[in-house]
Amino acid sequence: MKNPLSLSQKLSFLAACFFTVVAPVIGYLTIGIAPVIIVGGSALIGLICWSLTYLKKPVEPRIILPLFILTVAGLQIHIVEEYLMGFAPAMSRLFDIPWSEKSFLMVFALIGPILYTLTSLGLYYKIPIAGFVAWFIFIGPGVAEFTHFIFPLITPDLLPHDPHPLTAAIAGTRIPDMPNFYFRTTRHYYFPGMWTAVLPMIPGCLAIYRLLIKNKPV
Template identity: 85%
Template structure:
């Protein structure tokens, strides 16, 4: 079995490594520690899984592409709930970070769909880097969405026992109407995105299972 990477694969690996290192740093500088944990953790885990699966041998589009499309479709429905219920300002209050609704919409509602569309095209043509983006999405929305079920149990950084919305400057950025979803304060077990978090999780986790099982079968054979 050939173990060496082609030039194209090496370029894809370098690009993926740069993203894994740079994206969490940029998130930390612009928002705070939360993106480092969520984005950085998903990127690193996705990088490792992608390296041992799709990078060396891209799977056929019919195996990965439908599950990727279903994952991002579920993710977009999930994002609608997050936006309507105030996910970004709720996260700002929860972790004391300056996450505005404008930046939330820019990343997840505008830039995100462009990346998903190009990734779908890349998976169709079995481009290695597209596999990394797919793994990142499978790990993030596919697995990390379970954090929505934990957020209501975490005491917010800002006025945890005040049930009213809060407007404040965080690191020089004005964040208006930050809601409080702390369960001990509200008595309601909810956080923006909780109702639809399962939608991207089902196809995302299914994709992870299928890709890892396929690799395991190749090792056995």
């Protein structure tokens, strides 16, 4: 007989469902369809995996916490490369979306580390919702970072054959110096974040393997 979910587990499930719906909607309204696919997809897959694993039985901190910390550490190094090489304006040119560097830094460099720190504390105390955040990070940076290797092959929505940086207003937001990384135009296979994309992917994918298949410490 299955044990019924506790009040904490039920509230955590409702909070995770709320995030899975609201975050992509906010991303769509403020930036465009790209966040719906990336954030929404990662959140939905993470929600399903978390519901089948950590929500029912929180994993011992010694199993999940080191891999989570390694994943977010790799992610922060990855974000440094993205910022230095112009990831947000490059995405703006690629998908015709108003993604400014200010919003990029606010979410990934300022708010993100606060969330990661609180999640680490939650994983230590086996708080259910912390497991959802961890799964979301494992699926996003853990798996979705492979998209950096696809972006150079996608035709940009804005002046794809012009190799020079572009400054334009998108949906009322002025985005300066949007670089073009389209491979057919630049003949250089690169997109901001590509060099360090594997750093969060390795511990993230290992965490998924352990939580779904092995589920035991080293």
